[in-house]
Amino acid sequence: MTALKEFQRLEAEGVWRATPADQRKDVIVSLGDASLTILDLRENVLAHWSIAAVARANKGQRPAIYHPDGDPGETLEFGDDSTQMIEAIERIRAAIDKSRAKPGKLRFWITGLIAATVVAGMVFWLPDALLRHTVQVVPTVKRVEIGEALLSRITRISGKACMTRDAREPLRRLASRVLGPAQRGALVVLPGGVAETAHLPGGRILLNRSLIEDPEEPDVTAGYILTERLRALTQDPLEEMLIQTGLWSSLQLLTTGQLSDDDLQRYSEYLLGRAPAPLSTDVIIAGFETAELRTTPYAYAVDITGESTLQLIEADPMAGKSPRPVLSDADWLRLQGICGE
Incomplete structure:
Protein backbone atom coordinates (compact mmCIF):
# COMPACT_ATOMS: atom_id res chain seq x y z
CA MET A 1 0.00 0.00 0.00
CA THR A 2 1.49 3.31 -1.10
CA ALA A 3 0.71 6.57 0.67
CA LEU A 4 -1.81 8.73 -1.17
CA LYS A 5 0.09 10.87 -3.70
CA GLU A 6 -1.19 14.16 -2.36
CA PHE A 7 0.33 13.35 1.05
CA GLN A 8 3.71 12.01 -0.04
CA ARG A 9 6.73 13.76 1.58
CA LEU A 10 4.48 15.24 4.24
CA GLU A 11 6.09 16.17 7.56
CA ALA A 12 4.68 17.39 10.85
CA GLU A 13 5.75 18.03 14.42
CA GLY A 14 4.63 15.69 17.14
CA VAL A 15 5.35 14.35 20.63
CA TRP A 16 6.63 10.80 20.95
CA ARG A 17 7.12 8.54 23.97
CA ALA A 18 8.71 5.10 23.71
CA THR A 19 7.17 3.71 26.90
CA PRO A 20 4.98 5.07 29.70
CA ALA A 21 8.13 5.36 31.86
CA ASP A 22 10.05 7.45 29.30
CA GLN A 23 9.98 11.19 28.87
CA ARG A 24 7.97 12.68 26.05
CA LYS A 25 10.06 13.99 23.19
CA ASP A 26 9.41 16.55 20.51
CA VAL A 27 9.84 14.83 17.16
CA ILE A 28 9.49 15.29 13.43
CA VAL A 29 7.19 12.76 11.76
CA SER A 30 7.65 12.02 8.08
CA LEU A 31 4.98 10.29 6.04
CA GLY A 32 6.48 7.86 3.56
CA ASP A 33 5.39 4.77 1.62
CA ALA A 34 2.53 3.65 3.90
CA SER A 35 4.77 4.29 6.90
CA LEU A 36 5.62 6.90 9.50
CA THR A 37 9.23 7.70 10.31
CA ILE A 38 9.80 9.36 13.68
CA LEU A 39 12.96 11.47 13.99
CA ASP A 40 14.37 13.63 16.75
CA LEU A 41 15.14 17.26 16.13
CA ARG A 42 18.62 16.28 14.92
CA GLU A 43 16.94 14.00 12.33
CA ASN A 44 18.03 10.78 14.02
CA VAL A 45 15.52 8.01 13.41
CA LEU A 46 13.80 7.00 16.63
CA ALA A 47 11.11 4.70 15.31
CA HIS A 48 9.52 3.44 12.15
CA TRP A 49 5.80 2.63 12.11
CA SER A 50 3.76 0.89 9.43
CA ILE A 51 0.50 2.76 9.01
CA ALA A 52 -1.22 -0.58 8.45
CA ALA A 53 -0.30 -1.40 12.07
CA VAL A 54 -1.15 2.01 13.57
CA ALA A 55 -4.15 2.43 15.88
CA ARG A 56 -5.70 5.64 17.19
CA ALA A 57 -6.30 5.85 20.93
CA ASN A 58 -8.81 8.74 20.92
CA LYS A 59 -10.83 8.78 17.72
CA GLY A 60 -12.18 12.24 16.88
CA GLN A 61 -10.34 13.99 19.70
CA ARG A 62 -7.35 16.31 19.85
CA PRO A 63 -4.49 16.03 20.36
CA ALA A 64 -4.69 12.93 18.15
CA ILE A 65 -2.88 10.07 19.85
CA TYR A 66 -1.60 7.06 17.90
CA HIS A 67 0.22 3.90 18.91
CA PRO A 68 1.39 0.71 17.27
CA ASP A 69 -1.45 -1.81 17.18
CA GLY A 70 -1.07 -4.03 20.25
CA ASP A 71 1.39 -1.68 22.02
CA PRO A 72 -0.50 1.26 23.56
CA GLY A 73 2.51 2.13 25.70
CA GLU A 74 4.36 3.75 22.78
CA THR A 75 2.50 6.87 21.71
CA LEU A 76 2.67 9.63 19.13
CA GLU A 77 0.66 12.82 19.54
CA PHE A 78 -0.31 15.45 16.98
CA GLY A 79 -1.72 18.84 17.94
CA ASP A 80 -4.12 21.11 16.10
CA ASP A 81 -1.29 22.47 13.97
CA SER A 82 -0.80 18.99 12.39
CA THR A 83 -4.25 18.76 10.86
CA GLN A 84 -2.94 17.78 7.42
CA MET A 85 -0.81 14.95 8.86
CA ILE A 86 -3.76 13.64 10.93
CA GLU A 87 -6.01 13.76 7.88
CA ALA A 88 -3.40 11.89 5.82
CA ILE A 89 -2.92 9.17 8.42
CA GLU A 90 -6.68 8.71 8.80
CA ARG A 91 -7.32 8.51 5.07
CA ILE A 92 -4.51 6.00 4.56
CA ARG A 93 -5.68 3.89 7.50
CA ALA A 94 -9.23 3.96 6.10
CA ALA A 95 -8.01 2.86 2.67
CA ILE A 96 -5.98 0.04 4.20
CA ASP A 97 -8.88 -1.05 6.40
CA LYS A 98 -11.24 -1.08 3.42
CA SER A 99 -8.91 -3.36 1.49
CA ARG A 100 -8.73 -5.87 4.32
CA ALA A 101 -11.05 -8.85 4.55
CA VAL A 138 -41.85 -50.53 7.75
CA PRO A 139 -42.41 -54.32 7.85
CA THR A 140 -45.21 -56.20 6.10
CA VAL A 141 -47.06 -56.88 9.34
CA LYS A 142 -47.27 -53.14 10.06
CA ARG A 143 -48.47 -52.44 6.51
CA VAL A 144 -51.24 -54.99 7.00
CA GLU A 145 -52.14 -53.36 10.32
CA ILE A 146 -52.35 -49.93 8.65
CA GLY A 147 -54.47 -51.37 5.84
CA GLU A 148 -56.89 -52.90 8.34
CA ALA A 149 -57.14 -49.61 10.25
CA LEU A 150 -57.98 -47.81 7.00
CA LEU A 151 -60.53 -50.46 6.04
CA SER A 152 -62.23 -50.07 9.41
CA ARG A 153 -62.70 -46.34 8.76
CA ILE A 154 -63.75 -46.85 5.15
CA THR A 155 -66.53 -49.28 6.10
CA ARG A 156 -67.96 -46.68 8.46
CA ILE A 157 -68.66 -44.64 5.33
CA SER A 158 -69.31 -47.35 2.74
CA GLY A 159 -71.11 -49.81 4.94
CA LYS A 160 -70.01 -53.22 6.15
CA ALA A 161 -68.09 -55.35 3.63
CA CYS A 162 -70.32 -57.77 1.72
CA MET A 163 -69.99 -61.46 2.45
CA THR A 164 -72.25 -64.52 2.39
CA ARG A 165 -71.36 -68.07 3.30
CA ASP A 166 -71.77 -69.24 -0.31
CA ALA A 167 -69.65 -66.43 -1.75
CA ARG A 168 -66.67 -66.74 0.62
CA GLU A 169 -64.79 -69.47 -1.24
CA PRO A 170 -65.58 -68.18 -4.77
CA LEU A 171 -64.16 -64.77 -3.71
CA ARG A 172 -61.00 -66.44 -2.41
CA ARG A 173 -60.69 -68.49 -5.61
CA LEU A 174 -61.08 -65.32 -7.70
CA ALA A 175 -58.30 -63.61 -5.70
CA SER A 176 -56.05 -66.65 -6.06
CA ARG A 177 -56.66 -66.86 -9.81
CA VAL A 178 -55.95 -63.17 -10.49
CA LEU A 179 -53.42 -62.22 -7.82
CA GLY A 180 -51.83 -65.53 -6.90
CA PRO A 181 -52.40 -68.13 -4.17
CA ALA A 182 -50.70 -66.00 -1.52
CA GLN A 183 -53.38 -63.31 -1.99
CA ARG A 184 -56.50 -65.44 -1.44
CA GLY A 185 -57.82 -63.09 1.24
CA ALA A 186 -56.95 -59.83 -0.51
CA LEU A 187 -60.36 -58.92 -2.00
CA VAL A 188 -62.98 -56.88 -0.14
CA VAL A 189 -66.38 -56.16 -1.72
CA LEU A 190 -68.05 -52.97 -0.46
CA PRO A 191 -71.70 -51.96 -0.87
CA GLY A 192 -70.70 -48.36 -1.62
CA GLY A 193 -68.09 -45.71 -0.95
CA VAL A 194 -65.43 -46.66 -3.50
CA ALA A 195 -66.49 -45.87 -7.08
CA GLU A 196 -64.79 -48.89 -8.65
CA THR A 197 -61.60 -50.15 -7.03
CA ALA A 198 -58.96 -49.01 -4.56
CA HIS A 199 -55.95 -50.57 -2.84
CA LEU A 200 -54.58 -50.36 0.68
CA PRO A 201 -51.17 -50.84 2.29
CA GLY A 202 -50.79 -54.51 3.11
CA GLY A 203 -52.28 -55.76 -0.18
CA ARG A 204 -56.05 -55.37 0.22
CA ILE A 205 -58.02 -54.49 -2.92
CA LEU A 206 -61.45 -52.93 -2.54
CA LEU A 207 -64.23 -53.52 -5.07
CA ASN A 208 -67.56 -51.82 -5.46
CA ARG A 209 -70.35 -54.41 -5.46
CA SER A 210 -71.33 -53.35 -8.98
CA LEU A 211 -68.13 -54.94 -10.33
CA ILE A 212 -69.37 -58.28 -8.98
CA GLU A 213 -73.10 -57.98 -9.67
CA ASP A 214 -73.23 -56.27 -13.08
CA PRO A 215 -70.73 -58.05 -15.40
CA GLU A 216 -71.94 -61.09 -17.33
CA GLU A 217 -68.58 -62.83 -17.02
CA PRO A 218 -65.91 -62.90 -14.30
CA ASP A 219 -63.20 -61.82 -16.77
CA VAL A 220 -64.46 -58.24 -16.44
CA THR A 221 -64.18 -58.30 -12.65
CA ALA A 222 -60.77 -59.97 -12.92
CA GLY A 223 -59.64 -57.18 -15.24
CA TYR A 224 -60.58 -54.46 -12.74
CA ILE A 225 -58.89 -56.37 -9.91
CA LEU A 226 -55.68 -56.86 -11.86
CA THR A 227 -55.58 -53.25 -13.04
CA GLU A 228 -55.84 -52.05 -9.45
CA ARG A 229 -53.04 -54.40 -8.43
CA LEU A 230 -50.89 -52.94 -11.24
CA ARG A 231 -51.50 -49.48 -9.79
CA ALA A 232 -50.33 -50.73 -6.40
CA LEU A 233 -47.19 -52.13 -8.03
CA THR A 234 -46.53 -48.82 -9.83
CA GLN A 235 -46.30 -46.90 -6.54
CA ASP A 236 -45.92 -48.38 -3.07
CA PRO A 237 -49.31 -47.93 -1.34
CA LEU A 238 -47.64 -46.91 1.92
CA GLU A 239 -45.53 -44.32 0.11
CA GLU A 240 -48.63 -42.95 -1.59
CA MET A 241 -50.33 -42.66 1.77
CA LEU A 242 -47.42 -40.90 3.48
CA ILE A 243 -47.16 -38.40 0.62
CA GLN A 244 -50.78 -37.46 1.26
CA THR A 245 -50.55 -37.34 5.05
CA GLY A 246 -47.29 -35.37 5.17
CA LEU A 247 -43.84 -35.22 6.77
CA TRP A 248 -45.03 -35.44 10.37
CA SER A 249 -46.91 -38.64 9.56
CA SER A 250 -43.70 -40.26 8.24
CA LEU A 251 -41.76 -39.14 11.31
CA GLN A 252 -44.45 -40.42 13.67
CA LEU A 253 -44.63 -43.81 11.94
CA LEU A 254 -40.85 -44.13 11.95
CA THR A 255 -40.40 -43.24 15.61
CA THR A 256 -43.53 -44.71 17.23
CA GLY A 257 -44.74 -47.27 14.70
CA GLN A 258 -48.18 -45.62 14.75
CA LEU A 259 -50.26 -43.24 12.67
CA SER A 260 -52.68 -40.75 14.17
CA ASP A 261 -56.43 -41.28 13.92
CA ASP A 262 -56.67 -37.99 12.00
CA ASP A 263 -54.19 -39.18 9.37
CA LEU A 264 -55.99 -42.49 8.97
CA GLN A 265 -59.37 -40.78 8.69
CA ARG A 266 -58.15 -38.18 6.18
CA TYR A 267 -56.51 -40.80 3.98
CA SER A 268 -59.52 -43.13 4.05
CA GLU A 269 -61.69 -40.24 2.84
CA TYR A 270 -59.11 -39.40 0.17
CA LEU A 271 -59.15 -43.00 -1.10
CA LEU A 272 -62.92 -42.95 -1.54
CA GLY A 273 -62.89 -39.66 -3.41
CA ARG A 274 -59.90 -39.94 -5.72
CA ALA A 275 -59.97 -40.91 -9.39
CA PRO A 276 -58.03 -44.07 -10.35
CA ALA A 277 -54.45 -43.36 -11.43
CA PRO A 278 -54.00 -43.90 -15.18
CA LEU A 279 -51.84 -46.77 -16.42
CA SER A 280 -50.10 -47.11 -19.75
CA THR A 281 -51.50 -49.58 -22.23
CA ASP A 282 -48.20 -51.45 -22.31
CA VAL A 283 -48.25 -51.97 -18.53
CA ILE A 284 -51.83 -53.26 -18.63
CA ILE A 285 -51.19 -55.66 -21.52
CA ALA A 286 -48.03 -57.03 -19.90
CA GLY A 287 -49.86 -57.56 -16.62
CA PHE A 288 -52.78 -59.36 -18.28
CA GLU A 289 -50.39 -61.56 -20.23
CA THR A 290 -48.58 -62.59 -17.04
CA ALA A 291 -51.89 -63.38 -15.34
CA GLU A 292 -53.23 -65.16 -18.45
CA LEU A 293 -56.25 -62.90 -18.63
CA ARG A 294 -58.05 -61.51 -21.65
CA THR A 295 -57.97 -57.73 -22.04
CA THR A 296 -60.98 -57.57 -24.39
CA PRO A 297 -63.77 -58.05 -21.79
CA TYR A 298 -62.15 -55.45 -19.52
CA ALA A 299 -61.67 -53.03 -22.43
CA TYR A 300 -65.35 -53.13 -23.40
CA ALA A 301 -66.39 -52.75 -19.75
CA VAL A 302 -64.31 -49.55 -19.51
CA ASP A 303 -65.66 -48.23 -22.82
CA ILE A 304 -68.64 -50.01 -24.31
CA THR A 305 -67.82 -48.60 -27.75
CA GLY A 306 -64.22 -49.81 -27.55
CA GLU A 307 -62.97 -46.55 -29.08
CA SER A 308 -60.80 -45.40 -26.18
CA THR A 309 -59.61 -48.93 -25.38
CA LEU A 310 -59.01 -50.12 -28.94
CA GLN A 311 -55.35 -50.92 -28.23
CA LEU A 312 -56.34 -53.28 -25.43
CA ILE A 313 -58.74 -55.04 -27.77
CA GLU A 314 -56.37 -55.33 -30.70
CA ALA A 315 -53.38 -56.37 -28.55
CA ASP A 316 -55.26 -58.87 -26.38
CA PRO A 317 -52.44 -61.23 -25.24
CA MET A 318 -54.88 -64.15 -24.99
CA ALA A 319 -56.39 -63.73 -28.45
CA GLY A 320 -56.54 -67.11 -30.19
CA LYS A 321 -55.56 -68.90 -26.99
CA SER A 322 -57.50 -70.84 -24.36
CA PRO A 323 -56.55 -69.30 -21.01
CA ARG A 324 -57.52 -70.86 -17.71
CA PRO A 325 -61.09 -69.92 -16.69
CA VAL A 326 -61.29 -67.17 -14.11
CA LEU A 327 -64.08 -68.97 -12.21
CA SER A 328 -66.47 -71.78 -12.88
CA ASP A 329 -70.05 -70.79 -13.78
CA ALA A 330 -71.27 -72.09 -10.41
CA ASP A 331 -68.70 -70.08 -8.46
CA TRP A 332 -69.47 -66.98 -10.48
CA LEU A 333 -73.19 -67.24 -9.73
CA ARG A 334 -72.53 -67.72 -6.01
CA LEU A 335 -70.11 -64.79 -6.00
CA GLN A 336 -72.62 -62.46 -7.62
CA GLY A 337 -74.87 -62.90 -4.58
CA ILE A 338 -72.14 -61.79 -2.17
CA CYS A 339 -74.09 -58.78 -0.91
CA GLY A 340 -77.11 -61.00 -0.22
CA GLU A 341 -79.73 -58.91 -1.97
Whole structure:
Protein backbone atom coordinates (compact mmCIF):
# COMPACT_ATOMS: atom_id res chain seq x y z
CA MET A 1 0.00 0.00 0.00
CA THR A 2 1.49 3.31 -1.10
CA ALA A 3 0.71 6.57 0.67
CA LEU A 4 -1.81 8.73 -1.17
CA LYS A 5 0.09 10.87 -3.70
CA GLU A 6 -1.19 14.16 -2.36
CA PHE A 7 0.33 13.35 1.05
CA GLN A 8 3.71 12.01 -0.04
CA ARG A 9 6.73 13.76 1.58
CA LEU A 10 4.48 15.24 4.24
CA GLU A 11 6.09 16.17 7.56
CA ALA A 12 4.68 17.39 10.85
CA GLU A 13 5.75 18.03 14.42
CA GLY A 14 4.63 15.69 17.14
CA VAL A 15 5.35 14.35 20.63
CA TRP A 16 6.63 10.80 20.95
CA ARG A 17 7.12 8.54 23.97
CA ALA A 18 8.71 5.10 23.71
CA THR A 19 7.17 3.71 26.90
CA PRO A 20 4.98 5.07 29.70
CA ALA A 21 8.13 5.36 31.86
CA ASP A 22 10.05 7.45 29.30
CA GLN A 23 9.98 11.19 28.87
CA ARG A 24 7.97 12.68 26.05
CA LYS A 25 10.06 13.99 23.19
CA ASP A 26 9.41 16.55 20.51
CA VAL A 27 9.84 14.83 17.16
CA ILE A 28 9.49 15.29 13.43
CA VAL A 29 7.19 12.76 11.76
CA SER A 30 7.65 12.02 8.08
CA LEU A 31 4.98 10.29 6.04
CA GLY A 32 6.48 7.86 3.56
CA ASP A 33 5.39 4.77 1.62
CA ALA A 34 2.53 3.65 3.90
CA SER A 35 4.77 4.29 6.90
CA LEU A 36 5.62 6.90 9.50
CA THR A 37 9.23 7.70 10.31
CA ILE A 38 9.80 9.36 13.68
CA LEU A 39 12.96 11.47 13.99
CA ASP A 40 14.37 13.63 16.75
CA LEU A 41 15.14 17.26 16.13
CA ARG A 42 18.62 16.28 14.92
CA GLU A 43 16.94 14.00 12.33
CA ASN A 44 18.03 10.78 14.02
CA VAL A 45 15.52 8.01 13.41
CA LEU A 46 13.80 7.00 16.63
CA ALA A 47 11.11 4.70 15.31
CA HIS A 48 9.52 3.44 12.15
CA TRP A 49 5.80 2.63 12.11
CA SER A 50 3.76 0.89 9.43
CA ILE A 51 0.50 2.76 9.01
CA ALA A 52 -1.22 -0.58 8.45
CA ALA A 53 -0.30 -1.40 12.07
CA VAL A 54 -1.15 2.01 13.57
CA ALA A 55 -4.15 2.43 15.88
CA ARG A 56 -5.70 5.64 17.19
CA ALA A 57 -6.30 5.85 20.93
CA ASN A 58 -8.81 8.74 20.92
CA LYS A 59 -10.83 8.78 17.72
CA GLY A 60 -12.18 12.24 16.88
CA GLN A 61 -10.34 13.99 19.70
CA ARG A 62 -7.35 16.31 19.85
CA PRO A 63 -4.49 16.03 20.36
CA ALA A 64 -4.69 12.93 18.15
CA ILE A 65 -2.88 10.07 19.85
CA TYR A 66 -1.60 7.06 17.90
CA HIS A 67 0.22 3.90 18.91
CA PRO A 68 1.39 0.71 17.27
CA ASP A 69 -1.45 -1.81 17.18
CA GLY A 70 -1.07 -4.03 20.25
CA ASP A 71 1.39 -1.68 22.02
CA PRO A 72 -0.50 1.26 23.56
CA GLY A 73 2.51 2.13 25.70
CA GLU A 74 4.36 3.75 22.78
CA THR A 75 2.50 6.87 21.71
CA LEU A 76 2.67 9.63 19.13
CA GLU A 77 0.66 12.82 19.54
CA PHE A 78 -0.31 15.45 16.98
CA GLY A 79 -1.72 18.84 17.94
CA ASP A 80 -4.12 21.11 16.10
CA ASP A 81 -1.29 22.47 13.97
CA SER A 82 -0.80 18.99 12.39
CA THR A 83 -4.25 18.76 10.86
CA GLN A 84 -2.94 17.78 7.42
CA MET A 85 -0.81 14.95 8.86
CA ILE A 86 -3.76 13.64 10.93
CA GLU A 87 -6.01 13.76 7.88
CA ALA A 88 -3.40 11.89 5.82
CA ILE A 89 -2.92 9.17 8.42
CA GLU A 90 -6.68 8.71 8.80
CA ARG A 91 -7.32 8.51 5.07
CA ILE A 92 -4.51 6.00 4.56
CA ARG A 93 -5.68 3.89 7.50
CA ALA A 94 -9.23 3.96 6.10
CA ALA A 95 -8.01 2.86 2.67
CA ILE A 96 -5.98 0.04 4.20
CA ASP A 97 -8.88 -1.05 6.40
CA LYS A 98 -11.24 -1.08 3.42
CA SER A 99 -8.91 -3.36 1.49
CA ARG A 100 -8.73 -5.87 4.32
CA ALA A 101 -11.05 -8.85 4.55
CA LYS A 102 -13.73 -8.37 7.16
CA PRO A 103 -13.72 -11.49 9.37
CA GLY A 104 -17.03 -10.54 10.88
CA LYS A 105 -18.69 -10.20 7.50
CA LEU A 106 -17.03 -13.37 6.30
CA ARG A 107 -18.33 -15.23 9.32
CA PHE A 108 -21.75 -13.74 8.70
CA TRP A 109 -21.85 -14.94 5.10
CA ILE A 110 -20.43 -18.36 5.97
CA THR A 111 -22.98 -18.75 8.78
CA GLY A 112 -25.74 -17.59 6.46
CA LEU A 113 -24.66 -20.02 3.76
CA ILE A 114 -24.57 -22.91 6.23
CA ALA A 115 -27.98 -21.94 7.60
CA ALA A 116 -29.43 -21.68 4.09
CA THR A 117 -28.00 -25.08 3.22
CA VAL A 118 -29.52 -26.62 6.34
CA VAL A 119 -32.90 -25.01 5.66
CA ALA A 120 -32.81 -26.10 2.02
CA GLY A 121 -31.95 -29.61 3.13
CA MET A 122 -34.86 -29.64 5.56
CA VAL A 123 -37.25 -28.30 2.94
CA PHE A 124 -36.14 -30.21 -0.15
CA TRP A 125 -34.06 -33.22 0.90
CA LEU A 126 -35.27 -34.24 4.35
CA PRO A 127 -38.95 -34.91 3.55
CA ASP A 128 -38.10 -37.12 0.57
CA ALA A 129 -35.28 -38.92 2.39
CA LEU A 130 -37.45 -39.48 5.47
CA LEU A 131 -40.30 -40.76 3.33
CA ARG A 132 -38.09 -43.21 1.42
CA HIS A 133 -36.45 -44.45 4.60
CA THR A 134 -39.79 -44.96 6.35
CA VAL A 135 -41.21 -46.89 3.39
CA GLN A 136 -38.13 -49.12 3.34
CA VAL A 137 -38.14 -50.04 7.04
CA VAL A 138 -41.85 -50.53 7.75
CA PRO A 139 -42.41 -54.32 7.85
CA THR A 140 -45.21 -56.20 6.10
CA VAL A 141 -47.06 -56.88 9.34
CA LYS A 142 -47.27 -53.14 10.06
CA ARG A 143 -48.47 -52.44 6.51
CA VAL A 144 -51.24 -54.99 7.00
CA GLU A 145 -52.14 -53.36 10.32
CA ILE A 146 -52.35 -49.93 8.65
CA GLY A 147 -54.47 -51.37 5.84
CA GLU A 148 -56.89 -52.90 8.34
CA ALA A 149 -57.14 -49.61 10.25
CA LEU A 150 -57.98 -47.81 7.00
CA LEU A 151 -60.53 -50.46 6.04
CA SER A 152 -62.23 -50.07 9.41
CA ARG A 153 -62.70 -46.34 8.76
CA ILE A 154 -63.75 -46.85 5.15
CA THR A 155 -66.53 -49.28 6.10
CA ARG A 156 -67.96 -46.68 8.46
CA ILE A 157 -68.66 -44.64 5.33
CA SER A 158 -69.31 -47.35 2.74
CA GLY A 159 -71.11 -49.81 4.94
CA LYS A 160 -70.01 -53.22 6.15
CA ALA A 161 -68.09 -55.35 3.63
CA CYS A 162 -70.32 -57.77 1.72
CA MET A 163 -69.99 -61.46 2.45
CA THR A 164 -72.25 -64.52 2.39
CA ARG A 165 -71.36 -68.07 3.30
CA ASP A 166 -71.77 -69.24 -0.31
CA ALA A 167 -69.65 -66.43 -1.75
CA ARG A 168 -66.67 -66.74 0.62
CA GLU A 169 -64.79 -69.47 -1.24
CA PRO A 170 -65.58 -68.18 -4.77
CA LEU A 171 -64.16 -64.77 -3.71
CA ARG A 172 -61.00 -66.44 -2.41
CA ARG A 173 -60.69 -68.49 -5.61
CA LEU A 174 -61.08 -65.32 -7.70
CA ALA A 175 -58.30 -63.61 -5.70
CA SER A 176 -56.05 -66.65 -6.06
CA ARG A 177 -56.66 -66.86 -9.81
CA VAL A 178 -55.95 -63.17 -10.49
CA LEU A 179 -53.42 -62.22 -7.82
CA GLY A 180 -51.83 -65.53 -6.90
CA PRO A 181 -52.40 -68.13 -4.17
CA ALA A 182 -50.70 -66.00 -1.52
CA GLN A 183 -53.38 -63.31 -1.99
CA ARG A 184 -56.50 -65.44 -1.44
CA GLY A 185 -57.82 -63.09 1.24
CA ALA A 186 -56.95 -59.83 -0.51
CA LEU A 187 -60.36 -58.92 -2.00
CA VAL A 188 -62.98 -56.88 -0.14
CA VAL A 189 -66.38 -56.16 -1.72
CA LEU A 190 -68.05 -52.97 -0.46
CA PRO A 191 -71.70 -51.96 -0.87
CA GLY A 192 -70.70 -48.36 -1.62
CA GLY A 193 -68.09 -45.71 -0.95
CA VAL A 194 -65.43 -46.66 -3.50
CA ALA A 195 -66.49 -45.87 -7.08
CA GLU A 196 -64.79 -48.89 -8.65
CA THR A 197 -61.60 -50.15 -7.03
CA ALA A 198 -58.96 -49.01 -4.56
CA HIS A 199 -55.95 -50.57 -2.84
CA LEU A 200 -54.58 -50.36 0.68
CA PRO A 201 -51.17 -50.84 2.29
CA GLY A 202 -50.79 -54.51 3.11
CA GLY A 203 -52.28 -55.76 -0.18
CA ARG A 204 -56.05 -55.37 0.22
CA ILE A 205 -58.02 -54.49 -2.92
CA LEU A 206 -61.45 -52.93 -2.54
CA LEU A 207 -64.23 -53.52 -5.07
CA ASN A 208 -67.56 -51.82 -5.46
CA ARG A 209 -70.35 -54.41 -5.46
CA SER A 210 -71.33 -53.35 -8.98
CA LEU A 211 -68.13 -54.94 -10.33
CA ILE A 212 -69.37 -58.28 -8.98
CA GLU A 213 -73.10 -57.98 -9.67
CA ASP A 214 -73.23 -56.27 -13.08
CA PRO A 215 -70.73 -58.05 -15.40
CA GLU A 216 -71.94 -61.09 -17.33
CA GLU A 217 -68.58 -62.83 -17.02
CA PRO A 218 -65.91 -62.90 -14.30
CA ASP A 219 -63.20 -61.82 -16.77
CA VAL A 220 -64.46 -58.24 -16.44
CA THR A 221 -64.18 -58.30 -12.65
CA ALA A 222 -60.77 -59.97 -12.92
CA GLY A 223 -59.64 -57.18 -15.24
CA TYR A 224 -60.58 -54.46 -12.74
CA ILE A 225 -58.89 -56.37 -9.91
CA LEU A 226 -55.68 -56.86 -11.86
CA THR A 227 -55.58 -53.25 -13.04
CA GLU A 228 -55.84 -52.05 -9.45
CA ARG A 229 -53.04 -54.40 -8.43
CA LEU A 230 -50.89 -52.94 -11.24
CA ARG A 231 -51.50 -49.48 -9.79
CA ALA A 232 -50.33 -50.73 -6.40
CA LEU A 233 -47.19 -52.13 -8.03
CA THR A 234 -46.53 -48.82 -9.83
CA GLN A 235 -46.30 -46.90 -6.54
CA ASP A 236 -45.92 -48.38 -3.07
CA PRO A 237 -49.31 -47.93 -1.34
CA LEU A 238 -47.64 -46.91 1.92
CA GLU A 239 -45.53 -44.32 0.11
CA GLU A 240 -48.63 -42.95 -1.59
CA MET A 241 -50.33 -42.66 1.77
CA LEU A 242 -47.42 -40.90 3.48
CA ILE A 243 -47.16 -38.40 0.62
CA GLN A 244 -50.78 -37.46 1.26
CA THR A 245 -50.55 -37.34 5.05
CA GLY A 246 -47.29 -35.37 5.17
CA LEU A 247 -43.84 -35.22 6.77
CA TRP A 248 -45.03 -35.44 10.37
CA SER A 249 -46.91 -38.64 9.56
CA SER A 250 -43.70 -40.26 8.24
CA LEU A 251 -41.76 -39.14 11.31
CA GLN A 252 -44.45 -40.42 13.67
CA LEU A 253 -44.63 -43.81 11.94
CA LEU A 254 -40.85 -44.13 11.95
CA THR A 255 -40.40 -43.24 15.61
CA THR A 256 -43.53 -44.71 17.23
CA GLY A 257 -44.74 -47.27 14.70
CA GLN A 258 -48.18 -45.62 14.75
CA LEU A 259 -50.26 -43.24 12.67
CA SER A 260 -52.68 -40.75 14.17
CA ASP A 261 -56.43 -41.28 13.92
CA ASP A 262 -56.67 -37.99 12.00
CA ASP A 263 -54.19 -39.18 9.37
CA LEU A 264 -55.99 -42.49 8.97
CA GLN A 265 -59.37 -40.78 8.69
CA ARG A 266 -58.15 -38.18 6.18
CA TYR A 267 -56.51 -40.80 3.98
CA SER A 268 -59.52 -43.13 4.05
CA GLU A 269 -61.69 -40.24 2.84
CA TYR A 270 -59.11 -39.40 0.17
CA LEU A 271 -59.15 -43.00 -1.10
CA LEU A 272 -62.92 -42.95 -1.54
CA GLY A 273 -62.89 -39.66 -3.41
CA ARG A 274 -59.90 -39.94 -5.72
CA ALA A 275 -59.97 -40.91 -9.39
CA PRO A 276 -58.03 -44.07 -10.35
CA ALA A 277 -54.45 -43.36 -11.43
CA PRO A 278 -54.00 -43.90 -15.18
CA LEU A 279 -51.84 -46.77 -16.42
CA SER A 280 -50.10 -47.11 -19.75
CA THR A 281 -51.50 -49.58 -22.23
CA ASP A 282 -48.20 -51.45 -22.31
CA VAL A 283 -48.25 -51.97 -18.53
CA ILE A 284 -51.83 -53.26 -18.63
CA ILE A 285 -51.19 -55.66 -21.52
CA ALA A 286 -48.03 -57.03 -19.90
CA GLY A 287 -49.86 -57.56 -16.62
CA PHE A 288 -52.78 -59.36 -18.28
CA GLU A 289 -50.39 -61.56 -20.23
CA THR A 290 -48.58 -62.59 -17.04
CA ALA A 291 -51.89 -63.38 -15.34
CA GLU A 292 -53.23 -65.16 -18.45
CA LEU A 293 -56.25 -62.90 -18.63
CA ARG A 294 -58.05 -61.51 -21.65
CA THR A 295 -57.97 -57.73 -22.04
CA THR A 296 -60.98 -57.57 -24.39
CA PRO A 297 -63.77 -58.05 -21.79
CA TYR A 298 -62.15 -55.45 -19.52
CA ALA A 299 -61.67 -53.03 -22.43
CA TYR A 300 -65.35 -53.13 -23.40
CA ALA A 301 -66.39 -52.75 -19.75
CA VAL A 302 -64.31 -49.55 -19.51
CA ASP A 303 -65.66 -48.23 -22.82
CA ILE A 304 -68.64 -50.01 -24.31
CA THR A 305 -67.82 -48.60 -27.75
CA GLY A 306 -64.22 -49.81 -27.55
CA GLU A 307 -62.97 -46.55 -29.08
CA SER A 308 -60.80 -45.40 -26.18
CA THR A 309 -59.61 -48.93 -25.38
CA LEU A 310 -59.01 -50.12 -28.94
CA GLN A 311 -55.35 -50.92 -28.23
CA LEU A 312 -56.34 -53.28 -25.43
CA ILE A 313 -58.74 -55.04 -27.77
CA GLU A 314 -56.37 -55.33 -30.70
CA ALA A 315 -53.38 -56.37 -28.55
CA ASP A 316 -55.26 -58.87 -26.38
CA PRO A 317 -52.44 -61.23 -25.24
CA MET A 318 -54.88 -64.15 -24.99
CA ALA A 319 -56.39 -63.73 -28.45
CA GLY A 320 -56.54 -67.11 -30.19
CA LYS A 321 -55.56 -68.90 -26.99
CA SER A 322 -57.50 -70.84 -24.36
CA PRO A 323 -56.55 -69.30 -21.01
CA ARG A 324 -57.52 -70.86 -17.71
CA PRO A 325 -61.09 -69.92 -16.69
CA VAL A 326 -61.29 -67.17 -14.11
CA LEU A 327 -64.08 -68.97 -12.21
CA SER A 328 -66.47 -71.78 -12.88
CA ASP A 329 -70.05 -70.79 -13.78
CA ALA A 330 -71.27 -72.09 -10.41
CA ASP A 331 -68.70 -70.08 -8.46
CA TRP A 332 -69.47 -66.98 -10.48
CA LEU A 333 -73.19 -67.24 -9.73
CA ARG A 334 -72.53 -67.72 -6.01
CA LEU A 335 -70.11 -64.79 -6.00
CA GLN A 336 -72.62 -62.46 -7.62
CA GLY A 337 -74.87 -62.90 -4.58
CA ILE A 338 -72.14 -61.79 -2.17
CA CYS A 339 -74.09 -58.78 -0.91
CA GLY A 340 -77.11 -61.00 -0.22
CA GLU A 341 -79.73 -58.91 -1.97
